[in-house]
Amino acid sequence: MAIAALRLRLDAAALQANFRWFEGRASVPACAAVKADGYGLGAIAVVQRLAAAGCRSVAVSSWAEAEALGHPGDGIAVRVLHGFTPADAASAQALPWARPVLNTALQCAAWRATFQSRLADLMLDTGMNRLGLALPDLPAAEGLRLDTVHSHLACADDPAHPQTAAQLAAFGAVVAATPTVRHSLANSAGICWGRDYSFDGVRPGLGLYGGLPHPAADVRPVVQPEARIIQIRDVPTGGAVGYGATWIAGRDSRIAIVNLGYADGVFCRLQPHLHFVAEGHGLPLAGRISMDMIAIDVTGTDVREGDWLPLTYDLPALSAAAGFSQYELLVSLSRRYERCWI
Numbered sequence: 001m002a003i004a005a006l007r008l009r010l011d012a013a014a015l016q017a018n019f020r021w022f023e024g025r026a027s028v029p030a031c032a033a034v035k036a037d038g039y040g041l042g043a044i045a046v047v048q049r050l051a052a053a054g055c056r057s058v059a060v061s062s063w064a065e066a067e068a069l070g071h072p073g074d075g076i077a078v079r080v081l082h083g084f085t086p087a088d089a090a091s092a093q094a095l096p097w098a099r100p101v102l103n104t105a106l107q108c109a110a111w112r113a114t115f116q117s118r119l120a121d122l123m124l125d126t127g128m129n130r131l132g133l134a135l136p137d138l139p140a141a142e143g144l145r146l147d148t149v150h151s152h153l154a155c156a157d158d159p160a161h162p163q164t165a166a167q168l169a170a171f172g173a174v175v176a177a178t179p180t181v182r183h184s185l186a187n188s189a190g191i192c193w194g195r196d197y198s199f200d201g202v203r204p205g206l207g208l209y210g211g212l213p214h215p216a217a218d219v220r221p222v223v224q225p226e227a228r229i230i231q232i233r234d235v236p237t238g239g240a241v242g243y244g245a246t247w248i249a250g251r252d253s254r255i256a257i258v259n260l261g262y263a264d265g266v267f268c269r270l271q272p273h274l275h276f277v278a279e280g281h282g283l284p285l286a287g288r289i290s291m292d293m294i295a296i297d298v299t300g301t302d303v304r305e306g307d308w309l310p311l312t313y314d315l316p317a318l319s320a321a322a323g324f325s326q327y328e329l330l331v332s333l334s335r336r337y338e339r340c341w342i
């Protein structure tokens with residue numbers, strides 16, 4: 001098999017420490033959001049490592065994602081956030097450890113018709129107006145065997161937004177109307193609003209992977225991209241590098257080409273905020289980022305063809321500087337990276 005020439009170093013201890021931080025902060029069990037293939041890091045590997053940290057429940061978007069994840073281990077439940085339609089019946093039959101989070105009256109009826117005695121969750125909308133039943137539609141869930149009733153916060157990553165407290169109050173009415181089941185409201189950012197948001201379980205995602213959901217979160221970075229030098233060349237003063245000839249050598253220069261580009265999530269708009277690192281120095285990018293190559297000015301260093309170079313990748317800072325959300329940056333890390341857990 002060909003050896004991947006670019007890689008993500010993924011820090012399992014940091015992932016686990018982040019999980020424990022969110023669970024500890026909430027003081028209730030955390031269901032880890034691992035949709036979109038574990039926010040791009042690889043859901044199977046993420047779930048294995050979270051399970052070792054005590055995680056007993058994970059959430060994916062669809063039955064296709066639940067199928068791709070496979071059996072997550074004994075005693076670990078998989079929640080399917082987009083719910084259930086009759087077309088999902090065969091998948092649901094094949095994945096007894098998974099359960100839908102039902103969102104509509106039709107979904108409730110479809111689940112009841114096929115799997116009446118099997119546990120399901122329910123999503124109630126409390127002001128986001130995305131997925132979930134409205135409180136007056138709660139009778140649609142009658143006759144279901146419910147484990148947990150969820151709702152989701154729209155604005156918890158803004159520490160000053162009034163909608164978060166309003167949703168907490170609205171969720172109070174949901175809890176009053178469903179006294180016999182468990183309740184869950186908070187994502188990573190919501191957990192940071194305090195224990196009032198904990199209820200019986202929380203659902204962190206972003207923060208597990210090193211994203212900073214809220215200034216009060218204490219998260220460790222998990223992802224470190226690295227690229228390999230595939231060529232080094234000398235470029236004399238006045239020589240131009242890359243598409244558009246936008247970079248002109250102001251002195252005799254040594255230029256390294258690494259095998260990483262915008263197809264790997266290193267978008268051109270990130271360029272002013274990125275550099276590579278060698279021998280303790282930041283190495284600036286030279287010229288435009290290509291689809292799968294970047295030129296770096298390595299003048300004055302001893303780096304060689306074949307060397308691996310880490311790319312600075314401070315997720316919150318990059319996001320703030322370049323205008324991509326931390327979520328977008330994570331899920332844009334391409335399949336071409338070998339994902340190396342350390």
Ligand SMILES: *Cc1c(COP(=O)(O)O)cnc(C)c1O
Pocket residue numbers: 033035081152186187188189203204205206207213
């Ligand atoms: C994705 C998701 C989460 C996790 O949200 P983060 O902001 O990544 O912590 C929690 N709950 C639901 C319903 C989700 O869709």
